[in-house]
Amino acid sequence: MDFEEIVYDVERNVATVTLYRPEKMNAQTRQMTEEINSALDLARADDGVRAVIFTGAGRAFCAGSDMSSGPSSAPADGSPPPPPSERSGNITLNLFTFPKPVIAAVNGAAVGFGASSLLAMDIRICSTQGRFGFVYSKRGIPPESGATWFLPRIVGVEQALTWLYSGRVFGADEALKAGLVSEVVEPDALMDRANAIAEEIATQSAPLSVAFARQAVWRGLGASHPRELWEAESRMTRALRGSPDSREGVASFLEQRLPNFTGRVSELPAEVWDD
Numbered sequence: 001m002d003f004e005e006i007v008y009d010v011e012r013n014v015a016t017v018t019l020y021r022p023e024k025m026n027a028q029t030r031q032m033t034e035e036i037n038s039a040l041d042l043a044r045a046d047d048g049v050r051a052v053i054f055t056g057a058g059r060a061f062c063a064g065s066d067m068s069s070g071p072s073s074a075p076a077d078g079s080p081p082p083p084p085s086e087r088s089g090n091i092t093l094n095l096f097t098f099p100k101p102v103i104a105a106v107n108g109a110a111v112g113f114g115a116s117s118l119l120a121m122d123i124r125i126c127s128t129q130g131r132f133g134f135v136y137s138k139r140g141i142p143p144e145s146g147a148t149w150f151l152p153r154i155v156g157v158e159q160a161l162t163w164l165y166s167g168r169v170f171g172a173d174e175a176l177k178a179g180l181v182s183e184v185v186e187p188d189a190l191m192d193r194a195n196a197i198a199e200e201i202a203t204q205s206a207p208l209s210v211a212f213a214r215q216a217v218w219r220g221l222g223a224s225h226p227r228e229l230w231e232a233e234s235r236m237t238r239a240l241r242g243s244p245d246s247r248e249g250v251a252s253f254l255e256q257r258l259p260n261f262t263g264r265v266s267e268l269p270a271e272v273w274d275d
Contacts, residue, residue, distance in 0.1 A: 049100065053102075064112025095120035132171075154179060244262055
């Protein structure tokens with residue numbers, strides 16, 4: 001599939017999605033949103049992809065929605081474009097149900113949509129040049145992309161509201177201290193570190209186990225009782241009992257070697273999530 005505003009690349013079981021409008025600091029457009037969702041669909045369907053990395057081209061990760069695009073962002077059929085919050089939100093909702101680990105490698109400014117879109121990703125690292133801002137209050141608009149659901153669960157209610165109230169832009173050290181990112185590295189080490197994290201998952205962890213863990217953790221944030229997750233875990237245990245991957249996991253441990261898991265995420269049993 002040909003893309004114009006992102007670059008999609010797969011190497012060694014890791015897909016990298018690079019936001020690619022460097023002259024506009026990778027500001028989000030309707031086309032970029034559609035291309036990101038298409039890339040996620042490709043990665044979802046490809047059992048050879050075991051982890052995904054998101055990053056930006058040039059000096060920014062994403063400077064938010066492109067407010068200069070105006071009418072050019074309207075659909076070709078002449079209908080009005082969806083509001084930015086709806087346009088952005090469908091990416092985070094896609095990420096929320098995505099079955100594979102997603103790593104954010106924040107290379108520069110991540111503001112507005114650029115910051116909110118990170119929240120549905122699993123592991124967030126940034127370079128020392130990382131800058132973040134939930135700037136909605138400064139634009140007279142509400143938060144988007146489910147930020148009011150994700151952000152307090154990641155950094156706590158007080159910190160989330162502090163950032164949302166002020167709309168100020170803050171640096172990598174503050175993001176690290178608050179838990180928005182887990183690591184800060186030098187710019188030239190960012191992608192190497194992101195790939196190291198992704199490749200460890202891709203080469204040493206069973207895809208079905210990882211897919212289940214990702215969905216269980218995200219779904220569990222809204223569970224009313226731990227029994228809901230316990231029951232899902234029990235169903236998954238029954239589904240994987242005696243499977244090739246469960247046998248390989250034991251054999252590789254006993255033989256002190258790297259595992260060769262062959263399970264396909266596309267075969268994750270739907271009944272695991274039955275109520």
